[in-house]
Amino acid sequence: MIVDMQDRAGMSQSWQALLAHGDAMCGKHLADIFAADSRRFKRLTRECGPLVLDISKQRIEEQTLGYLMDVAREQRLDSWIARLFGGERVNDSEGRAAMHWALRLPVGAECDVDGVDVAAQVHAELDRMEAIVNQIRAGQWRGATGEVVTDVINIGVGGSDLGPLMMTEALTDSRKQTASPLRVHFASTMDGSQLSQLLRRVSAHSTLFVISSKSFSTIDTLSNAETARHWLQRELGNREGLLDCHFVAVSSAVAKMTEWGVAEQNQMKLWDWVGGRYSLWSTIGLPIALSIGMDGFRELLAGAHEMDEHFKSAPWLENLPVLMGMVGVWNTNVLGINAHAILPYDGRMKELPNYLEQLEMESNGKSVTRSGEKVQWATCPIVWGNVGPNAQHAFYQLLHQGTEAVTCDFIMPARRYLEKRHNAAAPELVAQHELALANCLAQSRLLALGDAALVDAESMPAEKRYRGNQPSSTLLLDELTPRSMGALIALYEHKVFVQSVIWDINPFDQWGVEMGKKIAVDTLARLRGAECGATDGSTAGLVERILRG
Numbered sequence: 001m002i003v004d005m006q007d008r009a010g011m012s013q014s015w016q017a018l019l020a021h022g023d024a025m026c027g028k029h030l031a032d033i034f035a036a037d038s039r040r041f042k043r044l045t046r047e048c049g050p051l052v053l054d055i056s057k058q059r060i061e062e063q064t065l066g067y068l069m070d071v072a073r074e075q076r077l078d079s080w081i082a083r084l085f086g087g088e089r090v091n092d093s094e095g096r097a098a099m100h101w102a103l104r105l106p107v108g109a110e111c112d113v114d115g116v117d118v119a120a121q122v123h124a125e126l127d128r129m130e131a132i133v134n135q136i137r138a139g140q141w142r143g144a145t146g147e148v149v150t151d152v153i154n155i156g157v158g159g160s161d162l163g164p165l166m167m168t169e170a171l172t173d174s175r176k177q178t179a180s181p182l183r184v185h186f187a188s189t190m191d192g193s194q195l196s197q198l199l200r201r202v203s204a205h206s207t208l209f210v211i212s213s214k215s216f217s218t219i220d221t222l223s224n225a226e227t228a229r230h231w232l233q234r235e236l237g238n239r240e241g242l243l244d245c246h247f248v249a250v251s252s253a254v255a256k257m258t259e260w261g262v263a264e265q266n267q268m269k270l271w272d273w274v275g276g277r278y279s280l281w282s283t284i285g286l287p288i289a290l291s292i293g294m295d296g297f298r299e300l301l302a303g304a305h306e307m308d309e310h311f312k313s314a315p316w317l318e319n320l321p322v323l324m325g326m327v328g329v330w331n332t333n334v335l336g337i338n339a340h341a342i343l344p345y346d347g348r349m350k351e352l353p354n355y356l357e358q359l360e361m362e363s364n365g366k367s368v369t370r371s372g373e374k375v376q377w378a379t380c381p382i383v384w385g386n387v388g389p390n391a392q393h394a395f396y397q398l399l400h401q402g403t404e405a406v407t408c409d410f411i412m413p414a415r416r417y418l419e420k421r422h423n424a425a426a427p428e429l430v431a432q433h434e435l436a437l438a439n440c441l442a443q444s445r446l447l448a449l450g451d452a453a454l455v456d457a458e459s460m461p462a463e464k465r466y467r468g469n470q471p472s473s474t475l476l477l478d479e480l481t482p483r484s485m486g487a488l489i490a491l492y493e494h495k496v497f498v499q500s501v502i503w504d505i506n507p508f509d510q511w512g513v514e515m516g517k518k519i520a521v522d523t524l525a526r527l528r529g530a531e532c533g534a535t536d537g538s539t540a541g542l543v544e545r546i547l548r549g
């Protein structure tokens with residue numbers, strides 16, 4: 001519920017109407033809502049390209065959408081969408097545009113921002129990336145000792161890791177179809193544990209590192225890159241061409257890449273107007289392209305572009321990002337639900353919850369408005385999740401019978417294992433896909449209906465009963481392909497933007513993550529025995545305990 005809702009008198013008419021409607025809806029149970037309307041699914045399901053969005057298990061009526069759209073109109077969502085796609089500086093605290101959508105414009109599209117042909121720039125860089133991707137995938141990139149590169153390790157963190165990792169995992173079947181022997185790995189953790197494990201499994205002769213960092217100043221990434229460099233020097237000797245043969249880099253900080261020693265021809269660029277968590281469509285997506293090939297990467301971009309066009313032009317009542325965003329606002333600010341679970345029912349999407357945690361919480365985990373005042377309403381809920389079938393054996397107990405209300409996104413490809421070779425060779429995999437589908441549908445049904453989904457619930461003891469009325473959306477992808485994943489991720493990006501407009505916050509900065517990094521610099525000096533100023537008792541005590549061994 002919006003903070004301090006007692007003060008409704010001071011609110012705009014559209015909010016007052018929405019909240020009054022919320023009062024009327026609060027006492028209703030989804031079981032009764034479904035029982036009263038046999039056409040509910042039809043009324044509350046929308047499609048866009050490869051995606052179907054079912055919001056019929058949300059605690060809304062069709063008319064709720066009307067009230068929500070009035071609020072969106074009042075917040076000038078239309079003009080914010082125009083500003084986003086017009087290349088205006090919507091990231092005001094950093095004075096930048098947010099043009100991730102421009103990264104997926106088709107060849108030949110017109111996009112002139114401040115006299116620069118952005119689409120042409122984007123395609124020129126994609127073409128450079130394609131040349132490198134093709135060379136590596138064709139086995140024509142050799143290490144310093146002449147061996148063909150067979151392993152690529154992406155070193156990056158946050159937006160320079162989560163998007164490429166999530167997408168590479170999700171599209172593993174597309175990778176199989178392209179039959180490239182290349183193996184793509186990811187190392188992100190600053191403690192070096194992931195990297196050191198990987199280095200035990202690969203050969204220095206045939207390993208290429210991608211240093212992926214928009215700023216090229218993230219300590220996590222630079223320290224892993226340094227470890228990789230030292231390892232190569234130890235394994236292969238400090239020979240000529242070592243860095244040129246074993247390191248490529250992706251960054252917007254060209255001078256820093258050069259200073260580090262990355263050869264100019266191995267540098268791939270992105271622009272200031274791409275936010276880290278919105279960057280998988282840029283050269284930051286290099287590991288995805290290495291994994292599925294450039295044709296697949298371009299299909300991914302096309303799927304996202306389809307969603308961009310839909311977001312820009314579809315009427316709001318048909319518009320998936322607007323509907324998803326506004327239903328989230330309803331849940332957060334009217335129903336007062338502040339936890340949101342991401343539940344993909346497909347093991348290939350196991351990294352999706354991690355990815356969306358950053359996209360949603362780093363974007364909208366804010367409490368200051370665009371004009372610098374403290375917000376008077378709740379913003380981004382806590383977002384977390386896991387592969388649905390596994391989460392059933394972990395935290396679904398809380399979803400069904402805990403005291404916290406949680407909203408859920410159930411995500412599932414409708415079809416899988418359609419290829420002949422799978423059906424013929426392993427029909428049991430088709431059966432497993434059906435099993436996952438059935439569980440996905442059963443869980444959302446039980447969460448919505450509660451006892452009403454059971455037979456004779458009244459005769460059961462309290463611990464075996466289900467309260468239900470937990471709202472969820474179901475997102476059905478036709479199949480898990482580059483196109484459908486592109487559309488899905490662009491849908492979430494725009495949903496986040498819609499919510500930021502309603503909450504009057506800037507979704508494109510992340511000042512909250514800065515200070516901790518600075519304090520770590522001082523703490524590191526303290527850990528290394530330097531004389532430092534006063535600190536709190538806990539930190540001093542822990543440092544002392546660590547140093548004592």
Ligand SMILES: O=P(O)(O)OC[C@H]1O[C@H](O)[C@H](O)[C@@H](O)[C@@H]1O
Pocket residue numbers: 157158159160212213214215216217218221276277362510513
């Ligand atoms: O790509 P980089 O500049 O290395 O940044 C990596 C990550 O670090 C930061 O701390 C930000 O919170 C993230 O938004 C960003 O994606």
